[in-house]
Amino acid sequence: MIGFRLSAERPPDPRRINDVVVQRLDHVYEVDPELMRDHIQQHDFPAWDTRRIVDSRWEHLAWMHAHWADSVVSGEELISTEE
């Protein structure tokens, strides 16, 4: 059995999105590390932990919708039925 390997969890190299933002994982934007040079200490973040945070965030948003109402009406669906 192969156990947890940190090397496999190293996020891919960043891709530049704009002057201040980079991206390593789909839908996850990060502040350009160059801008966190002088006043913020950085540390390595395994990919699974980033994914865990993103997944929990989606869960939280779904929970908040269900907390307030039984259903959510979709604007995209309304537009498509209008045309």
Next chain:
Amino acid sequence: MTSTLVTDPVIDELVAICGPDNVFADRSSRVNRARVPAPFPVHRWAEHVPDVVVLPTTAEQVSEVVKLANRHRIPVVPRAGGTGLTDGAVPLRHGIVVDVKLMNKILEIDLDDRTVTVQPGINMLKLNEELQQYGVIYPDDPASYPCSLVGGRIGTSGWSLIGGRYGHTRDLVISFQIVLPTGELIWVGDGGGRKVRKSSTGYQLKHLFMGHQGTLGIVTEAVLELVPRPEAEFAAFFSYPDYETAWRSTGALAKSGLATLAGVVLFDEWKLDYLRRDDEAYIPQPDDVRCVVATAMYGTTDEVRPGAKRLMRIGKDTGGAYLGDEISQGDWASRHDRYATPLHGRLRDGQVVPMSWHCEDASINWSQLPQVRREWHEIVARLGDNFRIFDDWGMFAYTNAAFKPWGDYLTEIDVGIWEQELDDAAWDAWVTAKRDIAAVAIAHGGSISACHGACRAGEVDLVPEELGGGWDVMKKVKRVLDPLNIMNPGKYLLDEAYE
């Protein structure tokens, strides 16, 4: 630094009232109740530490604590969630902090007369989790929904994101029990009936005992409104190429007559610049997304669906582009988190630094929004020119009237502050900027605060100017109800009542 009034015998008396487990004189219990999340002169933390903290569980205990405070002339400060942004729960003169968090029970759910009776330490999210099984909801929805408590909502007379449909705290709290500054327990509401929403009997005392920031007593029980849990939610975010067009669209929404419209939010260009650098929803947006108007509707499906169709048409007809379901639904569901999460800001050279969020809020009529926006950004720009620790995070304007989406807007400018770097000079500049921001609100016929209150250094200086003759009445009321200035002394310049 503490006061010398809270002696060991006083602590013994407090223990006799509240019980040994509910009185705390240790350092961490006290230091943690010295501040609120508004920017705080951290270099002067010690000036605001209370002498002792009590966590009572009954109204009678609160009443006894206040009577004791009168006997010994010790200041008393009520504290609920501690999320207030005008320093209301900060003990300026030390003394006793009455933390109401253990008074968090639901006492009665009345599905016939549609009320829920609670203690003041309950949080709205927790309350609504319990109410869900009955098909009802208590719709007080501040951005601090997960962390502020009913007592603090009454203490500040708070504002709700969906108040355009359901009303704000003052509309949703039907009546409440309050311990007066001299220790007597009374009920106030519209008239005498605890579950009556409208009465013409006597003075309307409910409003007097709301939004006083703990200067007129401590709420110990409240009867709240129950509304049917919405079947449907609809959120639509539209982008606009410039502020003028976006602002005009909010005027069109105000005139729409859509009864399920619960709130409209206008994001200005500075807000978009800020979000575009740090918020995953806005980073990928094209450059022509300069301003955003967000809308939300609640109600039965039969009302919301056709209303939403109409709303989508208004968005389009006013020049808006629908930003899609993911942003609209996701951003609306994030409405409670956006503020607390930005733990960083930028220096002018672009470097990231730890910053906390602060927001100055005012009530501004719709017609005045463009001009106020210009003047407020100029004030914050000057601040940033002189001190690198301030960062302009842009403005939101939210519908502010109860049960209708027109008239005036809760207008806020968000400022990032690198608190650890505050010193006396930066703090003084900040307080001056707050005063200037408040002056602009008054000059444009607005009010200094729509939801937080105005008792903090800077804006508080202008409260007499805003209230005019009402300020003298306020001082007289304070002096009559609190002859020894026990309740939250130092707030709202009310020491003047005793001169």
